[in-house]
Amino acid sequence: MAARWIRLGYTQKFDKANIPNAGNILDTLASPSFDPMREQSLTWQGIMGGFGWNVEKNPKGVRTLDDLFAPANKGKIVVLSEMRDTVGIILRHQGVDLQTVTEDQFMNAVDFLAGKISDGWIRGVKGNEYAEDLTAGDAVAVIGWSGDMFILKSENEGKFDFAIPDSGGTISGDNMMIPYTATAEAKVNAEKLINWYYDPAIAAEVAAYVNYVTPVKGAQAEMEKIDPALAASEFIFPTEKTMANLSVFRSLTPAEETSWTEAFQKAAGN
Structure with missing residues (x-):
């Protein structure tokens, strides 16, 4: 769906200045074929x-x-x-x-x-x-x-x-994107919200609730403070060996x- 939206021109490019936390995305999710530079999408949760x-x-x-x-x-x-x-x-x-x-x-x-x-x-x-x-x-x-x-x-x-x-x-992953119909003000607000979700501490809280793979580097260390058992869960934090498969x-x-x-x-x- 994300690939189709981007291909059809339904989304806007991010202003990465408003999303400095975008660099926290996991390496395995950083360069999908539909958006290799992650200019118009960032993963919400991995599946x-x-x-x-x-x-x-x-x-x-x-x-x-x-x-x-x-x-x-x-x-x-x-x-x-x-x-x-x-x-x-x-x-x-x-x-x-x-x-x-x-x-x-x-x-x-x-x-x-x-x-x-x-x-x-x-x-x-x-x-x-x-x-x-x-x-x-x-x-x-x-x-x-x-x-x-x-x-x-x-x-x-x-x-x-x-x-x-x-x-x-x-x-795969659900993706956060900004529709082309968004106003300039709404676009900035959306980018700030995306940046907030890519804060490792916030990402850990989200993962503790939804139990899907978090796409954010550093979230596992933050999860240790919330629930050490969840921090050890491969459902949320798959190991490198698992990710390779x-x-x-x-x-x-x-x-x-x-x-x-x-x-x-x-x-x-x-």
Whole structure:
């Protein structure tokens, strides 16, 4: 979405003089293909895509696509309606680099997904609603997001867990941007607010509340003052090893965005 907004001219360039804290962005998020100099966007929170599961039903965990599609899980698997995460994880399993994925490779992964749906392995393709399926017992394993699974785990006495696939997971982010319609005064105020959120102390407070990956350097040290347990959480502060196993899905051309999305939605039954 951020790439599309920037491509279509819906956003304004930042005045970085009003955002000195922009330099605190994590290196892994500093140069996305859609905005390599971060002139028009800054990450709000990072989102890791991986496997979530019911610990009682999957006592050995779910760390590969084969684990996800274990016979005992058939009919009780939910995958994300976010194309880049669900197909991205399948592509990583197939050894494909998400920064160079071709149309043939993408369509091959979509065919794999369609087969699992038609064969009854997958009960649904959903957004955050998969959390309800897990708590109700209708799903026992999912392709899901780290923040949702952190909350489920903490609210259900460790009944659920999350891991990045051994073959690699996805990372993306919601982005803060300023629309081209903003007045000069509103733009300055927005830049000051963005700068405030990129203060490590403020970023730590936000992360403690939302439990997603903070994009701000220095926030982990500040989190130590708030909650040492959260400061040690890989859900919020993934290690360098974990980050190295996460990939950003490349920006798509307008034609790819249309055809790839249509193929995914057709496979999902939409």
